[in-house]
Amino acid sequence: MITFSNINFQYKNNRTDKGNLIDINLTIEDGELILLTGESGCGKTTFTRLINGLAPNYYPGTVTGELLLDGENIIGKSVAELGKTVGSVFQNPRSQFFNVDTDSELAFAAENIAMDPKEILSRMDEVTEELDLKDLRGRSIFELSGGEKQRIACGSVAVMHPKVIVLDEPSSNLDSESIEKLKCVLKKWKEQGKTIVIAEHRLFFLKDLADRLVVMKDGRITNIYDRAEMNDLSGSLKAMGIRPLDEPALVIKRSNEGIRDYIRIEHFKYSYDRKTIALLIDKMLLPGGQVVAIVGQNGAGKSTFLKCLCGIYKTRKDKILLNNNRWKRKARSKDCYMVFQDVNHQLFTESVLDELIIGMDDTLTESEKKEKALDILDRFGIKDKAEDHPMALSGGQKQRVAIASSVAAGRDIILMDEPTSGMDELNMMRLSAELRRLKELGKTIYVVTHDYEFINECCDSVIRINCI
Amino acid sequence: MRKLDPRTKLLLLVVINVVMMTGKITGIFVPVRIVFALIPFVLMMRETWFRGSFIYFFLYLYVFFLERYTLQDIHPVLLIILLFTTGLFSRFLAGVMMAYYLMKTTTVSEFVTAMERMHVPKAIVIPFAVMFRFFPTLKEEWQDVKNAMKMRGIGLAGRNPLDVLEYVMVPILMSVSKIADELSAASMTKCLSVEGKRTHIAKIGFSFLDAILVLCAAAGLFAHIFLGGVIAT
Numbered sequence: 080m081i082t083f084s085n086i087n088f089q090y091k092n093n094r095t096d097k098g099n100l101i102d103i104n105l106t107i108e109d110g111e112l113i114l115l116t117g118e119s120g121c122g123k124t125t126f127t128r129l130i131n132g133l134a135p136n137y138y139p140g141t142v143t144g145e146l147l148l149d150g151e152n153i154i155g156k157s158v159a160e161l162g163k164t165v166g167s168v169f170q171n172p173r174s175q176f177f178n179v180d181t182d183s184e185l186a187f188a189a190e191n192i193a194m195d196p197k198e199i200l201s202r203m204d205e206v207t208e209e210l211d212l213k214d215l216r217g218r219s220i221f222e223l224s225g226g227e228k229q230r231i232a233c234g235s236v237a238v239m240h241p242k243v244i245v246l247d248e249p250s251s252n253l254d255s256e257s258i259e260k261l262k263c264v265l266k267k268w269k270e271q272g273k274t275i276v277i278a279e280h281r282l283f284f285l286k287d288l289a290d291r292l293v294v295m296k297d298g299r300i301t302n303i304y305d306r307a308e309m310n311d312l313s314g315s316l317k318a319m320g321i322r323p324l325d326e327p328a329l330v331i332k333r334s335n336e337g338i339r340d341y342i343r344i345e346h347f348k349y350s351y352d353r354k355t356i357a358l359l360i361d362k363m364l365l366p367g368g369q370v371v372a373i374v375g376q377n378g379a380g381k382s383t384f385l386k387c388l389c390g391i392y393k394t395r396k397d398k399i400l401l402n403n404n405r406w407k408r409k410a411r412s413k414d415c416y417m418v419f420q421d422v423n424h425q426l427f428t429e430s431v432l433d434e435l436i437i438g439m440d441d442t443l444t445e446s447e448k449k450e451k452a453l454d455i456l457d458r459f460g461i462k463d464k465a466e467d468h469p470m471a472l473s474g475g476q477k478q479r480v481a482i483a484s485s486v487a488a489g490r491d492i493i494l495m496d497e498p499t500s501g502m503d504e505l506n507m508m509r510l511s512a513e514l515r516r517l518k519e520l521g522k523t524i525y526v527v528t529h530d531y532e533f534i535n536e537c538c539d540s541v542i543r544i545n546c547i
Numbered sequence: 548m549r550k551l552d553p554r555t556k557l558l559l560l561v562v563i564n565v566v567m568m569t570g571k572i573t574g575i576f577v578p579v580r581i582v583f584a585l586i587p588f589v590l591m592m593r594e595t596w597f598r599g600s601f602i603y604f605f606l607y608l609y610v611f612f613l614e615r616y617t618l619q620d621i622h623p624v625l626l627i628i629l630l631f632t633t634g635l636f637s638r639f640l641a642g643v644m645m646a647y648y649l650m651k652t653t654t655v656s657e658f659v660t661a662m663e664r665m666h667v668p669k670a671i672v673i674p675f676a677v678m679f680r681f682f683p684t685l686k687e688e689w690q691d692v693k694n695a696m697k698m699r700g701i702g703l704a705g706r707n708p709l710d711v712l713e714y715v716m717v718p719i720l721m722s723v724s725k726i727a728d729e730l731s732a733a734s735m736t737k738c739l740s741v742e743g744k745r746t747h748i749a750k751i752g753f754s755f756l757d758a759i760l761v762l763c764a765a766a767g768l769f770a771h772i773f774l775g776g777v778i779a780t
Contacts, residue, residue, distance in 0.1 A: 131736050138732075162738040173687075174729035177739065179680050183656035186748045188737035190656070193744045200748055221683045235737070391694045417698050423722050424688070425695035427714035438699055470721050488699070 081107040081130065081243065081274065086144035088125055088134060098125045101298040103144070109242075112265070112275040114285050117295035118320050118503045119473070123278035126295070127245040129154075130276060132161040148243070163192060166236030170248040170501065172228035181218050185235050192239075199238070206237045210264055224377055226257025233264045244268060246277045250284065251501035252420075254377040254529045258284045280503050283326035294319060320505045322532065329374075329531050334539045337518060340367030342406070345398040349380075349387050358383045365542070367401075367492075370514050370524045372534045375544035381527040382420075384544060385494045388525070389415035416485035417494040422477045426469040431461065431480050434469055438488035452487055459483045459513070475506040482513065486520075493517065495526040499533045511537035548593065553661035555757040556649045559586060562764040564642040566771055572615050572637075579770050580611065580637075586763065587644040594652060603644050610636040655679050660747040669741050677730075684726060685719070692718050 088100040097120040107113055115123040128134035135142055136158050146154050153161060169175045178184040185206065189199040207213055212234050215227055223231065229249055236244060250258050262284050268275060269288060277285065282292070292309050294302040296319075304312060312324060347360040358380035365371065375381050386392045390412030399406045406414075419425055428434050435452035443451070456462045459479050464472060469480055478498060485493050499507050507530070514524050514537045528534060534541060563583050570576050584607045591600035614633040621629075655676050662672040692715060701714060753761075 133732050133736065137735060157740070158735040159738045159740040159743075162736050165736070167733070167736040169729065169733055171726075171729055173684075174726040175733035176680070177676070177730065177734045177737070178655040179683065180654045183654050183749070186656065187739075190745050190747060191738040191740070191743075193746045196746050196748045199746070203748075220680075221687070386694070389698055391698055412698065412700070415698075419691065419695060421691065421722070423725075424691040424718050425699065427696070427699075427701070427717055429713075429717075437701065470717070484699075 080109055080149060082147040084145045086146055088129065088140055088142050090138060090140040096298065098122050099298045100125050103300060105300060107274060109274055110272045111290045112269055112288050114282065114289035114292045115276065115278040115295060116280065116282060116321055118505055121295040122298040123295050124247050127247050127276055127278050130243065130245050131165045131167045132156055132158040162188065164242050166239055166241035166244040168232045168236055168246040168249050170251050172225045172252055175232055176220050179219060181215050181220060181231050184220065184231060185238055188235060188239050202238045206234050209267060210234050210237060225252040226254065226260065226377055229253060229257065229261060243274045248279055248501055250279060250281050256376055280322050280501065282322055282324050286324050294321065320503060322504050327532050327535055329541065330535050331541055332539060336539060337368045338366045340402045342367060343400040347387060347394055347397050349383055349392055349394050358387060366540055367523045369539040370518050370537050372538040372541045373525060373527045373544060374541060376546055379544045379546045381544050382496050385417055385496055385527060389417045389494055414490060415492040415494055416488060416490035418478065418481045418498060420496040420500065422481050425481055426477060429468055430466050431469055432465040434480055435484045435487040438484055440489060455483050455486050492523045497528060498526060499528060499530045507533055549754045549756065552751050552753050552757050553653050553657050554665065555760050556653065558764050559760060560645045560649055562767050563645050566767050567641050568638050570771055575770060575774055579767060583767060584641045587641055587648055590648050607640050650679060650682065654749065656747060657749040657751055660749045660751050688719050688722055
């Protein structure tokens with residue numbers, strides 16, 4: 080049993096109140112699955128960090144109140160000590176592995192508490208069986224997909240037989256198939272009677288597993304719904320800025336509105352290592368002037384498609400026509416702008432303003448450039464951030480800077496890779512509105528996404544790419 | 548195929564570097580150097596990395612003999628340039644390949660096990676262990692940043708090199724430090740700490756091949772110390 084009584088938490092070194100907790104009271108029974116949700120910065124991640132001890136041990140701050148785990152106050156206990164009873168799965172599959180190979184990672188935590196090697200090996204086999212990890216054993220973690228990495232993360236936690244498991248936005252980088260697998264893992268853990276706390280934006284996959292839904296806002300718990308109440312919620316969540324509990328069905332509008340150009344693609348083929356083909360498109364017709372969603376399973380080549388289209392990857396013998404004129408790679412790379420999934424990799428300069436100016440037409444004078452850049456920033460609602468360092472912004476703001484810089488560079492085709500991963504309702508709606516506005520400005524947008532709510536919100540057409 | 552013990556690999560790495568970097572390039576040290584250059588070659592062949600091992604070995608032989616025998620009676624400026632490049636390669640190449648082999652064929656848990664058998668304190672072992680995943684991480688990050696620069700049309704040509712350095716380094720450093728931060732947090736929740744005993748599932752141990760290579764390394768060090776291999780003496 081976990082009891083939060085009058086818990087307040089305030090991060091040190093934090094200029095805003097983001098992520099702080101105020102007056103938290105909650106009792107979590109053994110074997111319960113608690114789903115925590117709320118806007119970005121509402122404190123749900125901090126909630127999980129208090130349970131695994133990362134706050135205040137690793138992320139310093141001041142705590143008042145008591146947090147009892149089976150009657151014992153765990154505030155101030157070391158993370159490593161708590162690790163014996165509390166397992167943690169994190170959001171970013173890239174940064175939660177100490178080892179390079181999967182087997183070492185599965186054994187890692189158990190080795191750290193000096194468990195008998197025979198026992199570790201037998202538990203590893205047991206977990207492999209339970210969580211269906213056979214195809215992932217003995218592999219390099221660097222060659223696994225995001226979904227596979229998350230399965231190994233779950234496996235490495237399960238080897239410890241923890242009583243409590245906390246997960247911090249585990250689904251944010253996963254496609255629907257991987258989410259389904261994650262759901263199976265959670266179901267298994269629930270059957271084993273583990274206490275589970277999940278902080279999430281995407282709720283639909285947890286609807287039939289969650290015992291209670293806890294909604295947070297500005298560091299406080301605002302609402303708690305039990306199973307029965309959750310079923311009557313569907314309408315009122317949106318008003319609270321929360322993603323729907325039921326995965327929306329994909330509504331295909333087949334709208335021809337706004338279509339100006341056509342991009343005709345023939346023999347589009349790409350392979351990373353000359354053996355396995357990552358993308359193979361024989362013929363395809365892409366509408367221009369619309370917001371087009373590109374969907375499909377992980378590994379179907381959606382991101383590869385975007386990178387080939389904007390000329391980052393070289394495809395050989397392709398034939399791409401823009402309104403029946405040959406559209407070569409060089410020209411494509413001048414017309415297209417890609418917003419990466421990890422937007423951190425494409426912001427280079429020391430201020431938001433420079434970020435826009437760097438890609439601008441060189442015939443303009445410095446002052447003209449600056450004026451134009453400020454104008455664009457104003458349209459995107461981030462003019463007040465013009466002098467800030469891009470890395471000091473929030474995720475949503477960084478993404479807006481990247482989109483703004485594509486407008487500044489005068490590119491007409493904007494490609495986006497999973498722009499809504501890990502986004503709350505509010506930011507998702509804002510992005511949708513921005514994309515529709517860009518369309519009105521005459522831009523074409525191709526967006527790879529798994530997010531049906533987002534597609535229904537702003538996309539005109541949907542293209543599905545299947546695995547070969 | 549039996550795996551080499553990580554301790555043997557580490558010993559070889561040290562000895563190869565010592566002999567290559569501080570040894571003479573004349574007399575008995577010509578065959579000694581070639582034998583030590585052969586070690587990474589043979590080990591890589593064992594892993595069936597044929598292409599890489601042949602490229603490495605012939606490149607090594609080429610620069611070594613260029614440095615040793617042919618660079619006489621040519622223009623002094625050219626000589627300096629050639630000596631500098633060939634000297635650099637002939638001194639570092641074998642060591643770099645050995646380090647690459649070590650990283651590629653040793654799992655983190657084998658490495659940690661070996662270090663702890665030698666009673667190296669955890670505070671030293673852990674940072675070295677993280678190095679194993681640092682390089683592949685850096686490679687992934689670099690790919691992404693390179694793609695982003697290409698896409699935004701920020702080329703190397705016609706720009707201040709310092710600006711370019713900034714454009715590359717800022718995003719890479721930002722994301723590497725974020726990864727390091729999250730990685731430490733994740734490792735702590737997996738009970739990693741500086742104190743306390745660990746157990747190991749990795750099986751390491753010496754075999755016949757280890758014995759031969761250790762003898763080889765010992766002979767190399769012997770020649771280096773007693774036959775006047777150090778340039779300074």
